[in-house]
Amino acid sequence: MLLQMEVNRLDFYIGLSLAVSSSVFIGASFILKKKGLLRLASKGSMRAGQGGYAYLKEWLWWAGLISMGTGEAANFAAYAFAPATLVTPLGALSVLVSAVLSSYFLNERLNVHGKIGCLLCVLGSTVMVIHAPQEEEVSSLTSMAEKLRDPGFIVFAVCVVGSSLVLIFAVAPRFGQRNVLVYILICSVIGSLSVSCVKGLGIGIKELFAGTAVLKEPLFWSLIICLVICVSIQISYLNKALDIFNTSIVTPIYYVFFTTSVMACSAILFKEWLSMTTDEVVGTISGFLTIILGIFLLHAYKDITFSWDSLPLYLRKGPQVFTLTWSQRVSPGSSESVPVCLG
Amino acid sequence: MLLQMEVNRLDFYIGLSLAVSSSVFIGASFILKKKGLLRLASKGSMRAGQGGYAYLKEWLWWAGLISMGTGEAANFAAYAFAPATLVTPLGALSVLVSAVLSSYFLNERLNVHGKIGCLLCVLGSTVMVIHAPQEEEVSSLTSMAEKLRDPGFIVFAVCVVGSSLVLIFAVAPRFGQRNVLVYILICSVIGSLSVSCVKGLGIGIKELFAGTAVLKEPLFWSLIICLVICVSIQISYLNKALDIFNTSIVTPIYYVFFTTSVMACSAILFKEWLSMTTDEVVGTISGFLTIILGIFLLHAYKDITFSWDSLPLYLRKGPQVFTLTWSQRVSPGSSESVPVCLG
Numbered sequence: 001m002l003l004q005m006e007v008n009r010l011d012f013y014i015g016l017s018l019a020v021s022s023s024v025f026i027g028a029s030f031i032l033k034k035k036g037l038l039r040l041a042s043k044g045s046m047r048a049g050q051g052g053y054a055y056l057k058e059w060l061w062w063a064g065l066i067s068m069g070t071g072e073a074a075n076f077a078a079y080a081f082a083p084a085t086l087v088t089p090l091g092a093l094s095v096l097v098s099a100v101l102s103s104y105f106l107n108e109r110l111n112v113h114g115k116i117g118c119l120l121c122v123l124g125s126t127v128m129v130i131h132a133p134q135e136e137e138v139s140s141l142t143s144m145a146e147k148l149r150d151p152g153f154i155v156f157a158v159c160v161v162g163s164s165l166v167l168i169f170a171v172a173p174r175f176g177q178r179n180v181l182v183y184i185l186i187c188s189v190i191g192s193l194s195v196s197c198v199k200g201l202g203i204g205i206k207e208l209f210a211g212t213a214v215l216k217e218p219l220f221w222s223l224i225i226c227l228v229i230c231v232s233i234q235i236s237y238l239n240k241a242l243d244i245f246n247t248s249i250v251t252p253i254y255y256v257f258f259t260t261s262v263m264a265c266s267a268i269l270f271k272e273w274l275s276m277t278t279d280e281v282v283g284t285i286s287g288f289l290t291i292i293l294g295i296f297l298l299h300a301y302k303d304i305t306f307s308w309d310s311l312p313l314y315l316r317k318g319p320q321v322f323t324l325t326w327s328q329r330v331s332p333g334s335s336e337s338v339p340v341c342l343g
Numbered sequence: 344m345l346l347q348m349e350v351n352r353l354d355f356y357i358g359l360s361l362a363v364s365s366s367v368f369i370g371a372s373f374i375l376k377k378k379g380l381l382r383l384a385s386k387g388s389m390r391a392g393q394g395g396y397a398y399l400k401e402w403l404w405w406a407g408l409i410s411m412g413t414g415e416a417a418n419f420a421a422y423a424f425a426p427a428t429l430v431t432p433l434g435a436l437s438v439l440v441s442a443v444l445s446s447y448f449l450n451e452r453l454n455v456h457g458k459i460g461c462l463l464c465v466l467g468s469t470v471m472v473i474h475a476p477q478e479e480e481v482s483s484l485t486s487m488a489e490k491l492r493d494p495g496f497i498v499f500a501v502c503v504v505g506s507s508l509v510l511i512f513a514v515a516p517r518f519g520q521r522n523v524l525v526y527i528l529i530c531s532v533i534g535s536l537s538v539s540c541v542k543g544l545g546i547g548i549k550e551l552f553a554g555t556a557v558l559k560e561p562l563f564w565s566l567i568i569c570l571v572i573c574v575s576i577q578i579s580y581l582n583k584a585l586d587i588f589n590t591s592i593v594t595p596i597y598y599v600f601f602t603t604s605v606m607a608c609s610a611i612l613f614k615e616w617l618s619m620t621t622d623e624v625v626g627t628i629s630g631f632l633t634i635i636l637g638i639f640l641l642h643a644y645k646d647i648t649f650s651w652d653s654l655p656l657y658l659r660k661g662p663q664v665f666t667l668t669w670s671q672r673v674s675p676g677s678s679e680s681v682p683v684c685l686g
Contacts, residue, residue, distance in 0.1 A: 116636055120463070123629045123636075127470050130622045130629075279473045283626070286466045286473075290633055293459055293466075297640075 015082025016129065018074045019090040025071030027097025031105055032064030033239075034247050038106075080202025084195055084266035085273075085284065086132035088259050092121045092291045095251050099298050102247070113301045120294025127287030131280045133272045141207055144200045145219050147269055156268045157193065164189050164233075176240070180249055183241035187234045188257035192265035194234065197227035252295040259288070358425025359472065361417045362433045368414030370440025374448055375407030376582075377590050381449075423545025427538055427609035428616075428627065429475035431602050435464045435634045438594050442641050445590070456644045463637025470630030474623045476615045484550055487543045488562050490612055499611045500536065507532050507576075519583070523592055526584035530577045531600035535608035537577065540570035595638040602631070 036058040071094070078087045096118050103110040110118075138144050147153065167186045176182045200223045204214045214220050241250050267273050273281060379401040414437070421430045439461050446453040453461075481487050490496065510529045519525045543566045547557045557563050584593050610616050616624060 116640065120633065120636060123633050126629045127626060130626050283470060283473050286469045290463065290466050293463060297459065 011081045015078045015080075015087065016090075018078035018081065019087045020093060022071040022074035022078060023090060023093035024097050025067050025074065026091070027071075027094035028101060029064045029068035029071060030094075030098045030242075030247060030251060031101045032060055032067055034064075034242060035105065036060030036062075036064060037243055076198050076202060079195065079199045080206050083133050083270070083272055084199060084262055086129065088195065088262040088266075089128050089288055089291060090125055091255060091259060092125055092295060095255055095295055095298065096121045098247070098251060106247075111301065113297045117294045117296070117298030120297065121291050124287045124290030124292075124294055127290065128284055131276075131283035131287065133276055133280070138199070138203055138270065140212075141200065141204045141214055141217060141219060144203055148196075148200075148219075150269070153269050156265060160189050160193055160265075168233075172237075177244060180241065180245045180253060183237045183244075184250065184254050184257055186237045187241070187254060188261045190230050190233050191258045192261040194227055194230040195262045196265055196269055197223045197230065201227065248299045252299045255295055256292055263288075354424045355429075358421045358423075358430065359433075361421035361424065362430045363436060365414040365417035365421060366433060366436035367440050368410050368417065369434070370414075370437035371444060372407045372411035372414060373437075373441045373585075373590060373594060374444045375403055375410055377407075377585060378448065379404030379407060380586055419541050419545060422538065422542045423549050426476050426613070426615055427542060427605055429472065431538065431605040431609075432471050432631055432634060433468055434598060434602060435468055435638060438598055438638055438641065439464045441590070441594060449590075454644065456640045460637045460639070460641030463640065464634050467630045467633030467635075467637055470633065471627055474619075474626035474630065476619055476623070481542070481546055481613065483555075484543065484547045484557055484560060484562060487546055491539075491543075491562075493612070496612050499608060503532050503536055503608075511576075515580075520587060523584065523588045523596060526580045526587075527593065527597050527600055529580045530584070530597060531604045533573050533576050534601045535604040537570055537573040538605045539608055539612055540566045540573065544570065591642045595642045598638055599635055606631075 039060060040058055075087065099110060099114060099118060103114075138147060164186055167182060167189070172182050172186065201220070204217075204220045204223070208214050238250075238254070241254075276284070382403060383401050418430065442453060442457060442461060446457075481490060507529055510525060510532070515525050515529065544563070547560075547563045547566070551557050581593075581597070584597070619627070
């Protein structure tokens with residue numbers, strides 16, 4: 001029993017480090033892809049958002065895809081070792097990595113808000129890691145199959161498939177180009193199924209290494225097929241969203257919707273919340289909300305430059321002059337400087 | 344043993360509710376006092392910051408003092424039931440109450456940052472409450488006397504008294520009017536001693552109700568004398584700081600310095616951190632940092648009006664016009680509106 005707990009704890013730390021390193025790769029992939037798409041746009045090719053596929057010829061886009069692939073593989077492995085309620089929210093760190101890299105490679109300067117947002121992401125993630133359930137909920141493909149047959153999960157899966165079909169065929173053609181939520185909702189809702197498949201496959205592969213004949217089980221192959229379908233849909237719609245809208249709006253909204261949807265799915269499928277104390281549940285939710293606020297700050301005020309210089313304002317008396325500078329990243333030439341006299 | 348734990352848990356909840364209700368009174372007291380001082384300033388009396396004592400004739404200032412007294416009494420009682428590491432940081436809620444009341448009674452509008460800051464204070468406090476040590480460290484005046492005789496604490500107390508004497512007699516006359524930190528540092532450093540006295544007295548009064556003859560102990564009376572001296576110094580310097588500088592800069596800085604100083608003192612005196620697990624220590628620190636960031640947001644951008652209208656900026660394409668409004672509370676007539684065209 002004590003040995004089993006030790007193994008669980010080791011698994012937890014392996015899963016944790018895989019999740020963190022996957023965030024680095026995924027964060028970098030957003031920047032590479034965006035740089036590739038921007039380069040294509042400057043060449044005048046037909047854009048992904050309008051149905052073009054020219055991005056397949058751009059090596060930067062492929063580098064992004066490979067980085068994302070590596071990240072997703074690490075993420076995949078992380079799910080086999082640690083609970084989804086821990087791994088998915090840690091994706092926030094990829095937002096942080098992408099924010100820091102943006103400031104270097106896409107000339108998007110990180111302002112005071114961005115820095116506070118990054119700190120909040122780290123603090124929220126820390127609190128979530130402390131509170132996340134440490135025990136593995138499923139340890140074999142057979143027990144996974146049982147969980148998948150649970151009526152609660154079947155209802156959830158039917159709702160997910162139904163709502164994404166409605167979004168893809170009825171809503172996306174009409175509102176997809178104007179409203180950023182449509183494409184992101186499709187990715188997020190489908191994403192909860194991908195994570196379930198990944199979790200099942202990860203456990204299957206772990207069993208395979210342990211010598212079980214999982215390759216003969218039809219469930220293993222159905223999970224692979226389901227995963228390929230889900231991930232293709234996700235990649236396609238995430239590309240469309242990234243091409244039409246700013247990375248700084250796509251990334252945070254995608255994070256919030258995707259994580260919420262995975263946590264809901266994980267709660268229904270693995271019922272990991274039932275074994276948690278009230279304190280742990282409250283702590284996990286507080287951590288998640290802190291991350292969301294951090295991501296909001298990181299992105300919502302990204303185009304307004306606040307410097308520390310404007311802060312000691314309140315420490316002085318009498319008339320004060322301070323300057324705020326706005327700059328828009330898409331057209332970096334158009335920054336304006338507005339001196340304002342107060343008092 | 345089990346019964347003892349139940350009693351400890353009950354004590355913890357009593358202390359928690361006392362701490363929360365004290366925050367409401369103390370938060371309100373800041374607003375009442377500030378309103379009183381503002382009314383005096385408009386009458387042209389000599390200001391507290393310049394050495395005047397006209398505020399003693401203003402009933403609003405007295406209402407503020409009574410509200411603060413009630414709050415401090417609840418706070419006092421809270422220290423007798425729950426550890427200082429929990430009670431002091433919950434003072435953040437008084438900052439929240441004062442921010443919300445400011446927006447009603449001092450016409451200081453709460454912007455988006457303020458709302459995020461309030462949420463962060465609540466989240467950070469929640470995380471701290473979950474992780475704070477639940478056991479009482481000291482249960483009798485005799486054991487308190489032992490802790491006070493600890494060499495570590497004696498060194499700390501000497502440093503506190505020495506540094507506050509230097510601040511009061513050497514630094515304050517020269518820099519007090521220009522630098523907001525001077526008066527606040529005096530209050531905060533002295534505050535750590537007040538809290539220790541309060542903790543000791545609270546335990547003494549609990550013992551008194553239980554029938555112990557604490558009134559004969561010289562320690563009880565020395566604690567009262569020490570508390571009266573410390574609190575008088577604190578009130579006097581907090582008044583000076585509040586009169587010269589904006590509430591929105593005094594409150595957050597005072598919170599951060601005072602809480603840090605109390606936590607340091609409590610850690611040295613009660614060594615409550617030694618019985619905590621790594622997770623609890625990390626959680627407590629994360630919660631405290633989250634509160635600090637929340638308080639920073641609540642106050643640093645208070646004079647800049649951000650509305651939700653300026654946010655969907657990134658969802659639109661093409662040239663955009665948005666408006667930011669600055670307004671300074673001290674002279675409410677001088678607000679300016681600056682339309683800026685981007686793109």
